[in-house]
Amino acid sequence: MMNVREWWRRGSALIWFSGATLGFSLLMILGLVGYIGAKGLGFFWPGAIVASTTAQGPILGEITGQEADKIQFHVGNRDLFGQDYRWVPRAELGPLSTPADAVVVERLEYGPFIGRIRSLEKDGQVLPGDPMETLRRLRPAALAMSRHIRDLDKVEIGGLNRKMEDLRLEMKARPGLEARMAALKARYDAAEARLEVLRAQAASVTVTLEAADGQTKTLPLASVVRLVPSNALGVAGKMGAYLSRLWEFVADDPRESNTEGGIFPAIFGTVMMVLLMSVLVVPLGVLAALYMREYARQGLLLRTLRIAVNNLAGVPSIVFGVFGLGFFVYFVGGGIDRLFFAEKLPAPTFGTGGILWAALTLALLTVPVVIVATEEALAAVPRSQREASLALGATRWQTLWNVVIPGAMPGILTGLILAMARGAGEVAPLMLTGVVKLAPSMPLDGTFPFLHLDRKFMHLGFHIYDVGFQSPNSEAAKPMVFMTALLLLLVVVVLNLFALRLRSRLRARMGGGAF
Amino acid sequence: MQAGDTMTDVEPRQGAPRKTEVPLTDTAVLSAKPLLHIEDVSLFYGPKQALFNIDLEVREHSVMSLIGPSGCGKSTLLRCINRMNDLIPNVRIQGSVKVGDDDIYDPAVDVINLRKRMGMVFQKSNPFPKSIYENVAYGLRIQGVKDRAVLDEAVERSLIASGLWDEVKDRLKESGLGLSGGQQQRLCIARAMAVRPEVLLMDEPCSALDPLATSRIEELIFELKRDYTIVIVTHNMQQAARVSDFTAFFWMGKLIETGLTEMLFTNPRVRMTEDYISGRFG
Ligand SMILES: Nc1ncnc2c1ncn2[C@@H]1O[C@H](COP(=O)(O)OP(=O)(O)O)[C@@H](O)[C@H]1O
Ligand SMILES: [Mg+2]
Numbered sequence: 137m138m139n140v141r142e143w144w145r146r147g148s149a150l151i152w153f154s155g156a157t158l159g160f161s162l163l164m165i166l167g168l169v170g171y172i173g174a175k176g177l178g179f180f181w182p183g184a185i186v187a188s189t190t191a192q193g194p195i196l197g198e199i200t201g202q203e204a205d206k207i208q209f210h211v212g213n214r215d216l217f218g219q220d221y222r223w224v225p226r227a228e229l230g231p232l233s234t235p236a237d238a239v240v241v242e243r244l245e246y247g248p249f250i251g252r253i254r255s256l257e258k259d260g261q262v263l264p265g266d267p268m269e270t271l272r273r274l275r276p277a278a279l280a281m282s283r284h285i286r287d288l289d290k291v292e293i294g295g296l297n298r299k300m301e302d303l304r305l306e307m308k309a310r311p312g313l314e315a316r317m318a319a320l321k322a323r324y325d326a327a328e329a330r331l332e333v334l335r336a337q338a339a340s341v342t343v344t345l346e347a348a349d350g351q352t353k354t355l356p357l358a359s360v361v362r363l364v365p366s367n368a369l370g371v372a373g374k375m376g377a378y379l380s381r382l383w384e385f386v387a388d389d390p391r392e393s394n395t396e397g398g399i400f401p402a403i404f405g406t407v408m409m410v411l412l413m414s415v416l417v418v419p420l421g422v423l424a425a426l427y428m429r430e431y432a433r434q435g436l437l438l439r440t441l442r443i444a445v446n447n448l449a450g451v452p453s454i455v456f457g458v459f460g461l462g463f464f465v466y467f468v469g470g471g472i473d474r475l476f477f478a479e480k481l482p483a484p485t486f487g488t489g490g491i492l493w494a495a496l497t498l499a500l501l502t503v504p505v506v507i508v509a510t511e512e513a514l515a516a517v518p519r520s521q522r523e524a525s526l527a528l529g530a531t532r533w534q535t536l537w538n539v540v541i542p543g544a545m546p547g548i549l550t551g552l553i554l555a556m557a558r559g560a561g562e563v564a565p566l567m568l569t570g571v572v573k574l575a576p577s578m579p580l581d582g583t584f585p586f587l588h589l590d591r592k593f594m595h596l597g598f599h600i601y602d603v604g605f606q607s608p609n610s611e612a613a614k615p616m617v618f619m620t621a622l623l624l625l626l627v628v629v630v631l632n633l634f635a636l637r638l639r640s641r642l643r644a645r646m647g648g649g650a651f
Numbered sequence: 652m653q654a655g656d657t658m659t660d661v662e663p664r665q666g667a668p669r670k671t672e673v674p675l676t677d678t679a680v681l682s683a684k685p686l687l688h689i690e691d692v693s694l695f696y697g698p699k700q701a702l703f704n705i706d707l708e709v710r711e712h713s714v715m716s717l718i719g720p721s722g723c724g725k726s727t728l729l730r731c732i733n734r735m736n737d738l739i740p741n742v743r744i745q746g747s748v749k750v751g752d753d754d755i756y757d758p759a760v761d762v763i764n765l766r767k768r769m770g771m772v773f774q775k776s777n778p779f780p781k782s783i784y785e786n787v788a789y790g791l792r793i794q795g796v797k798d799r800a801v802l803d804e805a806v807e808r809s810l811i812a813s814g815l816w817d818e819v820k821d822r823l824k825e826s827g828l829g830l831s832g833g834q835q836q837r838l839c840i841a842r843a844m845a846v847r848p849e850v851l852l853m854d855e856p857c858s859a860l861d862p863l864a865t866s867r868i869e870e871l872i873f874e875l876k877r878d879y880t881i882v883i884v885t886h887n888m889q890q891a892a893r894v895s896d897f898t899a900f901f902w903m904g905k906l907i908e909t910g911l912t913e914m915l916f917t918n919p920r921v922r923m924t925e926d927y928i929s930g931r932f933g
Contacts, residue, residue: 518777520773520775520777521777521779521780523735523738523773523777524771524773524777524778524779524839524842525779525789525793526735526738526766527733527735527766527769527770527771527773527843528766528767528770528789528790528793528842528843528846529763529764529765529766529767529790529793529794529846530763530789530790530793531763531793534793538789538792538793539779542780542781543779543780645826646780646781646826646828
């Protein structure tokens, strides 16, 4: 009894308790990241393609779930079977085998096909020889062709389309441009014709696949994205397929209403939105804090203002979204449209959600964090340094600019890091101010003026919501949700590391640990 | 043979502390004309009076030390000379402080300009978190000097004058905060000198330094008085005796006695001064 009391009195209890709490928090975080990582990263690994029989006939697919009395198969072939996943009672299941000729064919439409390759055809004529061999030989050309078609469609025809749109608007204002319009139209038609030829060419080489139940499906070779004969692959081959899938996920555009393909536009949109927000929030927060700390008279009014700023940080983010929509989008954006883009009305340019408005809304949401951090950093700059500067004949403003603000910079960056961490994870306000499920073009690209602040954009956080809850095929989307979440975490971590590095370099330049 | 080799390598040690017996006054300072005139200065921090009717003159190219127990108003008086007290709210000053013929509390006086003429070195060394070079160049940069050659010249001149050049000339780009305490204080002196002030105001510049660094600064002060008029606050009476030509003794905000250092220390006129310098109170 005495011992426990002594133990308590010496504070050991508190040390143990706080240590345990910290350990528990770390464990939760690790668990969270580990769970998401395991669920997401495992998805791309090519599993065995298992063949068996059921009461409804033969079945072929990857085993994706097991319960006491039933097994879940990913059978693919959405176009033939209607659903990708099937639960089969164990009692109905025949013996399992892994046929070496089974393949997963990833294609542009309807999700993966799981089955066997029956034959390859050119202009409807079956090509002789082993179909797998022939397929390997013809695929590089087919892939190059489909890339070519995509480029022609997106870059050339898309570019001509935009030019014609611009010219159409110009013609409203002043006539006499018909000749230019005609020239553009001619080029457009020529490109379209070329595209038609290419498409026909691409469609002439086809592959016929056979599903487990004997149904066949013929599709152009150019629409085959990847071929994974899992059962025939060694570890190296599986690794290759894994990395190739992972790369597609990170670097490609989404397909099939976001349930297939990659999420590159969402990564890009997220990073760009956060950077834009940072560029906006730092001057905003630093100037406000400078005024509050250095110029304003310290008194009741300022104290009230401080409390208000702190409370701003607690306002639910959707409220900021509503404000952003009402003020930035409709009022400011609408005003800009009436002033500068009147010829395009009623189609809005800035008067609709866009990356600029989203970033501004988030900047407003995160500015209290920056203000508080900056105020603390300003207060922490030693008085003696200010005096040294003033004693050398510097004005107050010179002292602020040359000594106080540089000295407070690491603290300001701490504020920015916190703001970025908060801003990158917000979804609700973005849904009102500029995020979309599928953006036709990125906010930064090769067409003038390169940075398109009026464009809508994709965002990882919204992508999670969209794929997870709005997708028609939720079972197929589940791994995508985990992978996207993992990437969102990664983006936040990378952005933070970047800012941390900046801060430590600043500190080193200032003479190490001076702060 | 071995011994002979090493003998030739040994050079006389540079920078070893010299125990200089500083001659207390040279006759030149006696004939120098006064530069600073402090006339009947009283200062109030809010309701509290910190200085009472101070009258003091500081001659050109001389060193004046202000001594007295802590809290007696030495720093306050020093800060009157470059108007640093202006920065403190609710300060009220009466009387006049003149540099040459200019009253520095005249409303027409440009404080910024005044502070350029009055260099200040603080009790705690306070280099900026910038490179050594930028620390010294700071005063010129805020005056708008951009010419690299001018800046280089000023940095080198000031660092040589403060005796720091040989120690830092190869690492001017490194942070000033990486220097030792004594080096930092000499960097601050160089920084103050770079703008060529007329007067150097030093507020206990050695109080945070070890004896070796202190003696370096004291030697420096002795050299600097050729070019500058120096007012130094110190709580160390030996230091006052070593470096200054004149000494002023303060007590509770009042100037008790002032005169040639030699005289004040050997033959004080006021009893209180005698008690203080002999260590009977303080
Ligand atoms: N900023 C200030 N506000 C109010 N009182 C001050 C301030 N600075 C100094 N004082 C007071 O003025 C008196 C003289 O201070 P100071 O000049 O710093 O003394 P010293 O430098 O001789 O130790 C002290 O009593 C001190 O408390
Ligand atoms: Mg003092």
